Amino acid sequence: MKYVHYESNGQSQLGIRLEEGILPFTVLExxxxxxxxxxxxxxxxxxxxxxxIHIEQWLQNNRPTSSLLQEQLVQxxxxxxxxxxxxxxxxxxxxxxxxxxxxxxxxxxxxxxxVFSKFSDTVAAHLDTVPLPLLSQQVDYEAELCIVIGKKADxxxxxxxxxxxxxxxxxxxVSARDLQMLTSQWLLGKTCDRFAPIGPxxxxxxxxxxxxxxxxxxxxxxxxxxxxxxxDMIFHCDEIVHYVSQYMTLLPGDIILTGxxxxxxxxxxxxxxxxxxxxxxxxxxxxxxxRLTNTFKAASISR
Numbered sequence: 001m002k003y004v005h006y007e008s009n010g011q012s013q014l015g016i017r018l019e020e021g022i023l024p025f026t027v028l029e030x031x032x033x034x035x036x037x038x039x040x041x042x043x044x045x046x047x048x049x050x051x052x053i054h055i056e057q058w059l060q061n062n063r064p065t066s067s068l069l070q071e072q073l074v075q076x077x078x079x080x081x082x083x084x085x086x087x088x089x090x091x092x093x094x095x096x097x098x099x100x101x102x103x104x105x106x107x108x109x110x111x112x113x114x115v116f117s118k119f120s121d122t123v124a125a126h127l128d129t130v131p132l133p134l135l136s137q138q139v140d141y142e143a144e145l146c147i148v149i150g151k152k153a154d155x156x157x158x159x160x161x162x163x164x165x166x167x168x169x170x171x172x173x174v175s176a177r178d179l180q181m182l183t184s185q186w187l188l189g190k191t192c193d194r195f196a197p198i199g200p201x202x203x204x205x206x207x208x209x210x211x212x213x214x215x216x217x218x219x220x221x222x223x224x225x226x227x228x229x230x231x232d233m234i235f236h237c238d239e240i241v242h243y244v245s246q247y248m249t250l251l252p253g254d255i256i257l258t259g260x261x262x263x264x265x266x267x268x269x270x271x272x273x274x275x276x277x278x279x280x281x282x283x284x285x286x287x288x289x290x291r292l293t294n295t296f297k298a299a300s301i302s303r
Contacts (some may be wrong), residue, residue: 021073097259104267228261
């Protein structure tokens with residue numbers, strides 16, 4: 001199931017993405033005559049995964065009528081997208097996690113996951129504008145699969161790790177390379193405003209299936225610049241959740257960006273690097289998760 005978090009008529013809304021459009025929770029509530037308990041926020045959905053099960057069962061038994069689909073579905077062109085996970089408690093990232101990406105950067109494959117973080121207020125939505133930092137000239141894209149935790153995970157086994165995942169979404173680990181490489185700590189180049197777009201949908205784990213067999217691509221101004229598969233990950237999703245949970249407790253709503261494949265600007269020879277500039281549009285596309293698009297804009301000077 002694909003959940004949608006969006007704004008309509010000035011209000012935050014939740015809905016379900018059907019082939020014909022978005023089914024708002026408000027309509028679902030009317031159709032169920034109040035018998036279906038619905039979450040009011042993404043946080044409630046993630047903290048109470050049983051609600052998803054009830055929604056899924058109700059939809060299987062009560063497919064909306066064609067007249068409802070025509071009259072009450074919302075079209076994506078009529079909404080303002082909001083982050084599919086608006087306030088993650090943790091935004092964790094795994095660095096250098098694709099074999100071919102490690103090769104293109106000339107770095108050795110890590111023996112254990114490289115874990116770093118972004119702040120939760122870096123999260124941005126599908127179609128949001130991402131400002132280019134004034135003090136950076138080397139902003140890069142990174143297509144990444146994002147894990148969304150749905151159950152408290154404290155020192156879980158690799159074998160059970162994916163049971164703690166609610167779902168997945170596409171993400172872009174935007175990186176200011178010149179700021180990232182100023183010191184041994186990557187934080188500055190990773191946490192500029194809106195440097196973690198996620199979305200457009202929050203797709204449940206049961207719909208995604210095996211997260212380690214997904215095509216993953218990036219486009220800059222519609223030109224394909226990354227084209228790989230999550231099978232090239234050095235540490236797969238179950239290994240990542242298992243590993244991180246040995247050191248910190250993962251909670252519902254925490255997200256983990258799992259690394260990027262080859263094709264980033266940093267991986268090119270220096271004389272071929274064309275960094276993101278004002279007006280560039282970047283789209284991240286992952287099988288079963290949809291297309292996440294953002295436009296980059298030169299930041300203005302505040303006075």
